[in-house]
Amino acid sequence: MSRVNCFFVILFLWSSLRTLSQNNDSITLRKHFDYYLTRSNCYKNLEFLTTKIESRLSGSPGAAKAVIWAQKAMYEAGADTVYLQPCMVPHWIRGGKETCYSVNPKTKQKTNYAVCALGNSIATPKEGIHAPVIIVNSYNQLDSLGEKNIKGKIVFYNVYFNHTHLSTGTCYGETVTYRYSGPSKAAKYGAVATIVRSMSSINNNFPHTGVMGYDTVLTKNKIPACAISFSGADQLLEQLKSNPSLTLHLTMNCQMLPKELSYNVVGEIKGSEKPQEIIMAGGHLDAWDNGQGAHDDGAGVVQAMEVLAMYKKQHLQPKHTIRAVAFMNEENGGAGGKAYFEDAKKNQLKHIAALESDAGGFSPRGIAIDTTMGAYKKILSWKHLLDPYFVQYIKVGGHGADIGYLKEIGVPLIGFEPDGQKYFDYHHTADDTFDKVNKRELELSAGVIGSLIYLIDTKGW
Amino acid sequence: MSRVNCFFVILFLWSSLRTLSQNNDSITLRKHFDYYLTRSNCYKNLEFLTTKIESRLSGSPGAAKAVIWAQKAMYEAGADTVYLQPCMVPHWIRGGKETCYSVNPKTKQKTNYAVCALGNSIATPKEGIHAPVIIVNSYNQLDSLGEKNIKGKIVFYNVYFNHTHLSTGTCYGETVTYRYSGPSKAAKYGAVATIVRSMSSINNNFPHTGVMGYDTVLTKNKIPACAISFSGADQLLEQLKSNPSLTLHLTMNCQMLPKELSYNVVGEIKGSEKPQEIIMAGGHLDAWDNGQGAHDDGAGVVQAMEVLAMYKKQHLQPKHTIRAVAFMNEENGGAGGKAYFEDAKKNQLKHIAALESDAGGFSPRGIAIDTTMGAYKKILSWKHLLDPYFVQYIKVGGHGADIGYLKEIGVPLIGFEPDGQKYFDYHHTADDTFDKVNKRELELSAGVIGSLIYLIDTKGW
Numbered sequence: 001m002s003r004v005n006c007f008f009v010i011l012f013l014w015s016s017l018r019t020l021s022q023n024n025d026s027i028t029l030r031k032h033f034d035y036y037l038t039r040s041n042c043y044k045n046l047e048f049l050t051t052k053i054e055s056r057l058s059g060s061p062g063a064a065k066a067v068i069w070a071q072k073a074m075y076e077a078g079a080d081t082v083y084l085q086p087c088m089v090p091h092w093i094r095g096g097k098e099t100c101y102s103v104n105p106k107t108k109q110k111t112n113y114a115v116c117a118l119g120n121s122i123a124t125p126k127e128g129i130h131a132p133v134i135i136v137n138s139y140n141q142l143d144s145l146g147e148k149n150i151k152g153k154i155v156f157y158n159v160y161f162n163h164t165h166l167s168t169g170t171c172y173g174e175t176v177t178y179r180y181s182g183p184s185k186a187a188k189y190g191a192v193a194t195i196v197r198s199m200s201s202i203n204n205n206f207p208h209t210g211v212m213g214y215d216t217v218l219t220k221n222k223i224p225a226c227a228i229s230f231s232g233a234d235q236l237l238e239q240l241k242s243n244p245s246l247t248l249h250l251t252m253n254c255q256m257l258p259k260e261l262s263y264n265v266v267g268e269i270k271g272s273e274k275p276q277e278i279i280m281a282g283g284h285l286d287a288w289d290n291g292q293g294a295h296d297d298g299a300g301v302v303q304a305m306e307v308l309a310m311y312k313k314q315h316l317q318p319k320h321t322i323r324a325v326a327f328m329n330e331e332n333g334g335a336g337g338k339a340y341f342e343d344a345k346k347n348q349l350k351h352i353a354a355l356e357s358d359a360g361g362f363s364p365r366g367i368a369i370d371t372t373m374g375a376y377k378k379i380l381s382w383k384h385l386l387d388p389y390f391v392q393y394i395k396v397g398g399h400g401a402d403i404g405y406l407k408e409i410g411v412p413l414i415g416f417e418p419d420g421q422k423y424f425d426y427h428h429t430a431d432d433t434f435d436k437v438n439k440r441e442l443e444l445s446a447g448v449i450g451s452l453i454y455l456i457d458t459k460g461w
Numbered sequence: 462m463s464r465v466n467c468f469f470v471i472l473f474l475w476s477s478l479r480t481l482s483q484n485n486d487s488i489t490l491r492k493h494f495d496y497y498l499t500r501s502n503c504y505k506n507l508e509f510l511t512t513k514i515e516s517r518l519s520g521s522p523g524a525a526k527a528v529i530w531a532q533k534a535m536y537e538a539g540a541d542t543v544y545l546q547p548c549m550v551p552h553w554i555r556g557g558k559e560t561c562y563s564v565n566p567k568t569k570q571k572t573n574y575a576v577c578a579l580g581n582s583i584a585t586p587k588e589g590i591h592a593p594v595i596i597v598n599s600y601n602q603l604d605s606l607g608e609k610n611i612k613g614k615i616v617f618y619n620v621y622f623n624h625t626h627l628s629t630g631t632c633y634g635e636t637v638t639y640r641y642s643g644p645s646k647a648a649k650y651g652a653v654a655t656i657v658r659s660m661s662s663i664n665n666n667f668p669h670t671g672v673m674g675y676d677t678v679l680t681k682n683k684i685p686a687c688a689i690s691f692s693g694a695d696q697l698l699e700q701l702k703s704n705p706s707l708t709l710h711l712t713m714n715c716q717m718l719p720k721e722l723s724y725n726v727v728g729e730i731k732g733s734e735k736p737q738e739i740i741m742a743g744g745h746l747d748a749w750d751n752g753q754g755a756h757d758d759g760a761g762v763v764q765a766m767e768v769l770a771m772y773k774k775q776h777l778q779p780k781h782t783i784r785a786v787a788f789m790n791e792e793n794g795g796a797g798g799k800a801y802f803e804d805a806k807k808n809q810l811k812h813i814a815a816l817e818s819d820a821g822g823f824s825p826r827g828i829a830i831d832t833t834m835g836a837y838k839k840i841l842s843w844k845h846l847l848d849p850y851f852v853q854y855i856k857v858g859g860h861g862a863d864i865g866y867l868k869e870i871g872v873p874l875i876g877f878e879p880d881g882q883k884y885f886d887y888h889h890t891a892d893d894t895f896d897k898v899n900k901r902e903l904e905l906s907a908g909v910i911g912s913l914i915y916l917i918d919t920k921g922w
Contacts, residue, residue: 037624163498163901166849201901363824363880365851388627390826390880392853419824419851419880421901440624440662440882 025385025458029451033389035314036306036447043439045073045302046361050292050434057119057289058329059091059260066285067263070301070326074267077305078312079324085264087339089329092120094289095253098226099128100195102239102246111239114205114229115195116290117254118179118212119332121225124193128251129154129224131192133240139177142185151190154248157182158197158233161424168201168424169359175199176210183225184215193224193250197233201424205229208428209288211332224252264336265326269311271457273319279456280323280354281307281449284330284402291432295423299361299437300400301326303416303446310450318457320352327402330358334401341405353456355414356400357449360426361442362418364390367452368398371412375461379414382455389448412461414452418445486846486919490912494850496775497767497908504900506534506763507822511753511895518580518750519790520552520721527746528724531762531787535728538766539773540785546725548800550790553581555750556714559687560589561656563700563707572700575666575690576656577751578715579640579673580793582686585654589712590615590685592653594701600638603646612651615709618643619658619694622885629662629885630820636660637671644686645676654711655686658694660885666690667890670749672793685713725797726787730772732918734780740917741784741815742768742910745791745863752893756884760822760898761861762787764877764907771911779918781813788863791819795862802866814917816875817861818910821887822903823879825851828913829859832873836922840875843916850909873922875913879906 036042053069056062067084074082100115117123134153136142142155157178161171176199183194198208207229214222228236239246265285271277283300287293304324311318328336344351353375367386369376380394399415407413418441426432497503514530517523528545535543561576578584595614597603603616618639622632637660644655659669668690675683689697700707726746732738744761748754765785772779789797805812814836828847830837841855860876868874879902887893 033627034625164495166494166851166905168901202899363882390627390853392848392851421824421905422899425899438663438883438886440629444627444882 025455028454029385031314032310032451032454033447035310036443036450037440039313040306040443040446041077041309042302042306042442042446045305046294046298046437046442047434049301050294050298055289056285056287056293057092058089058262058286058332059257060289063262063286063328067265067328070265070285073305074265074308074324077267077309077324078269079267079308080270081268083266085266085339085343087262087264087328087335088259089262089335090120090333091257091260092332093255093257095123095255098253099251100226100228101249104239105243111235113232113236114207115226115232116207116209117252118209118225118227119288120212120256121183121252121254122222123254124224124250124252128249129193130247130249132245133236133248135240139185142189147189150186153191154193154195154250155182155186155191156195156236158237160197161201168420171201172199172424179210179227180212181215183212183223184218187221187223188219191223195226195228198227198230199424199427200230203230205231206429206431207232209290210428224250226250226252262328264328264340266323267305267308268321268323269308269318271320271322272317275321276350277320278323278349278351279320279453280325280351281453282325282327282354282356282400282402283358284328284336285326286329286331288331288428290430292434293432294434294437295360295426295432296428297330297358299442300357303357303442303449306446307450307453320457322453322457330402337402337405340402341408344406345409351406351411352460353412353414354403354406355416355449355452356403357416357445358400359416359420360418360423361437361445362420362422363441364445364448365419366391366393366395366417368395368415368417369412370397370399370407375412378459378461385455386448386451389444389451391448416445416449486916489915490846492775493771493912493915494908496771497904497911498901500774501767501904501907502538502770503763503767503903503907506766507755507759507898507903508895510762511755511759516750517746517748517754518553519550519723519747519793520718521750524723524747524789528726528789531726531746534766535726535769535785538728538770538785539730540728540769541731542729544727546727546800546804548723548725548789548796549720550723550796551581551794552718552721553793554716554718556584556716559714560712561687561689562710565700566704572696574693574697575668576687576693577668577670578713579670579686579688580749581673581717582644582713582715583683584715585685585711585713589710590654591708591710593706594697594709596701600646603650608650611647614652615654615656615711616643616647616652617656617697619698621658622662629881632662633660633885640671640688641673642676644673644684645679648682648684649680652684654684656689657686659688659691660888661691662885664691666692667892668693669889670751671889685711687711687713723789725789725801727784728766728769729782729784730769730779732781732783733778736782737811738781739784739810739812740781740914741786741812742818742914743786743788743815743861743863744818745789745797746787747790747792749792749889751891753895754893755895755898756821756887756893757889758791758819760903761818764818764903764910767907768911768914781918783914783918791863798863798866801863802869805867806870812867812872813921814873814875815864815867816877816910816914817864818877818906819861819863820877820881821879821884822898822906823881823883824902825906825909826880827852827854827856827878829856829876829878830873831858831860831868836873839920839922846916847909847912850905850912852909877906877910
């Protein structure tokens with residue numbers, strides 16, 4: 001055989017083997033999806049977590065029950081070991097329901113507004129806060145108005161989603177600063193409370209809670225902070241139009257209790273070839289107290305656990321150690337994410353990849369990757385395998401909050417991205433309930449997550 | 462300049478112009494989507510059609526009102542002409558609510574089942590049908606059972622969706638034969654009625670109606686046919702398990718009245734360069750009587766109308782004539798689609814393309830094309846322009862039912878395909894209501910439809 005012939009024979013064999021391997025991957029992924037769509041436990045697990053356990057904000061009795069449930073569910077999914085990873089979490093409680101109303105001075109008609117305290121906020125005095133309102137559309141405007149216009153008033157941040165963004169995450173990212181940092185910025189000018197228009201993609205009457213933080217460097221003045229529903233904000237604007245000096249009456253009963261011991265729940269299946277190398281999938285177990293935390297982030301938790309089940313129920317043995325993590329305290333502190341990172345750093349755990357699903361239990365849409373170019377290109381080379389399962393894109397950048405800390409120790413980070421158009425309809429509201437999650441959508445996305453973990457395990461970087 | 466240099470200069474200029482043109486297209490599409498996401502009227506139109514007009518099955522007073530509304534809405538969208546295109550439609554009415562129950566012979570406990578008559582079915586006698594039930598899982602089984610097992614019984618077609626399909630349309634396609642053709646096939650063996658497990662992708666208590674047809678060549682014996690909800694079917698199976706000779710009591714009050722005159726509503730903006738050449742977008746105005754027909758197919762109608770508004774409100778002039786069509790009678794006869802085709806054929810109207818949106822008002826997913834390879838390749842060359850707007854695929858084959866007739870006269874057909882995972886949760890049920898449609902999802906999909914029409918108009922085949 002001439003050298004040239006020999007070259008072509010080798011090329012032919014190599015390319016045949018490559019095609020064969022790709023066909024095998026394709027067949028295996030199809031089996032994974034058959035599993036997810038007909039035999040997986042995601043949906044049942046989600047039903048239990050969201051409807052049988054009471055609300056599970058960090059430090060609450062519900063969160064403690066969710067930890068016990070997750071431990072059991074991880075074993076049932078097929079973990080050979082389940083760790084409880086301790087972390088001290090804030091324990092903020094809402095207390096009795098908030099009230100917010102105004103009285104029309106002419107008609108004496110009372111208007112009630114749907115509001116909810118923001119996580120970590122202090123309460124109003126028991127007798128409530130009774131003060132005029134000033135509408136603020138931006139921080140620039142806040143600064144222009146200054147102390148003389150703001151002192152003694154309730155600042156109403158009336159900032160809308162910019163709906164021209166194709167990603168609702170971008171709409172949220174632009175406005176959430178008014179929720180998180182708005183209270184201290186207003187308090188600096190002597191505001192007595194803040195009300196923020198809910199970070200909502202639709203017009204309805206659910207207020208959206210979420211975390212806020214006091215910037216004690218900016219001001220020592222801590223003021224109560226709440227969110228008002230989209231339609232409540234519209235009502236308030238209407239009332240203010242006819243009566244700009246309107247007095248708003250606001251009562252909030254929330255309280256920050258001493259920190260509580262809580263846990264991440266880590267379930268794993270030891271790898272057969274490289275047990276010291278970990279591939280991790282996670283979601284967060286805690287959720288805001290006003291809803292069931294179905295999309296945020298019960299979905300991510302049950303999808304992560306199902307990766308273990310995908311291996312066990314199909315009698316597959318991973319090469320690397322596969323971990324499912326139910327993080328604690330993503331919503332108001334990030335203690336779980338930090339604890340996981342600190343443990344990984346201290347024990348020099350080698351993570352091949354960490355994936356988080358924390359954007360709802362919707363249909364698959366894409367995968368975001370924060371890693372080296374080599375690993376990115378490798379994942380990109382699997383795009384054709386994931387394409388039939390509604391993975392439209394694989395993009396650079398973006399990942400969940402809990403796994404973000406791992407970047408410091410060089411872990412490739414992956415954020416699973418479902419279709420996000422409806423996420424901020426439900427996010428942090430009483431409407432984020434189990435019935436808003438569609439079984440097939442949840443399962444298809446779980447299948448993408450499981451398949452991606454499988455590809456990383458079998459093909460590595 | 463040498464010939465070689467000259468060649469490169471021309472190549473450079475050509476490629477620069479091409480890039481510039483693509484950039485312009487990209488900028489224009491971005492403007493279209495800004496329009497759709499912030500100024501379009503789709504959502505408001507859908508709200509009106511689905512909540513202010515009563516149910517609009519062909520021949521009903523609601524359908525007549527919908528025609529008048531659509532005519533007005535087309536003008537408001539910016540049509541310079543609106544035609545009413547006559548067609549004779551079947552007028553089937555449900556009559557009083559159906560009842561279906563069994564009584565446990567031991568406990569005397571009554572079990573009610575959620576059922577609904579299938580469109581075009583005859584009624585039961587006034588006193589109802591009281592007969593034992595035979596479970597049938599396939600036509601093969603039906604044939605095996607034959608007359609001796611079936612005569613005098615109610616055939617219960619208990620066929621489930623095969624959830625391993627990635628497209629719920631495929632699940633539907635496999636099972637809908639039991640709804641459409643099952644009654645006559647069972648009647649041939651002497652069955653007295655049929656009950657079909659709803660073509661449902663989820664387990665709930667909504668029965669799914671839909672059209673059936675009597676095959677009078679197969680048998681002259683017409684029997685009443687209804688659908689039972691998913692959970693109702695499970696209940697019935699449970700009852701039959703403990704008591705296989707159970708008597709089912711079924712009452713249906715439906716009736717086929719004489720045909721009615723109805724209309725397609727056709728709105729158009731005359732083309733500035735080629736007014737004789739038409740690009741059409743359509744959806745169907747009629748809907749099943751049990752719900753609001755929001756996803757099926759209010760969404761398609763308002764999206765089609767919004768193509769006109771996209772031109773008018775942005776002060777753009779199409780080169781070809783742009784038509785929006787609200788078809789009548791897609792659900793139980795197809796008279797509107799046929800009338801449109803016959804008019805086009807008779808008047809030798811040249812259609813450059815016909816697009817239908819009849820798969821729900823969900824997020825965009827893909828575009829299906831039934832045309833020549835040339836036109837397909839042209840649309841494929843625009844994929845990068847549509848990619849940012851969640852168009853994952855452009856595939857060969859598939860289109861809406863109303864435009865299907867136009868294939869005979871060589872019209873390139875396009876089916877818009879939104880994400881379909883939830884479509885058969887709502888399809889043909891009382892749960893297909895306006896609140897199930899998300900504003901952004903509806904608008905994004907409308908944007909894809911409008912942008913595609915725009916690209917065809919400006920770039921042709």
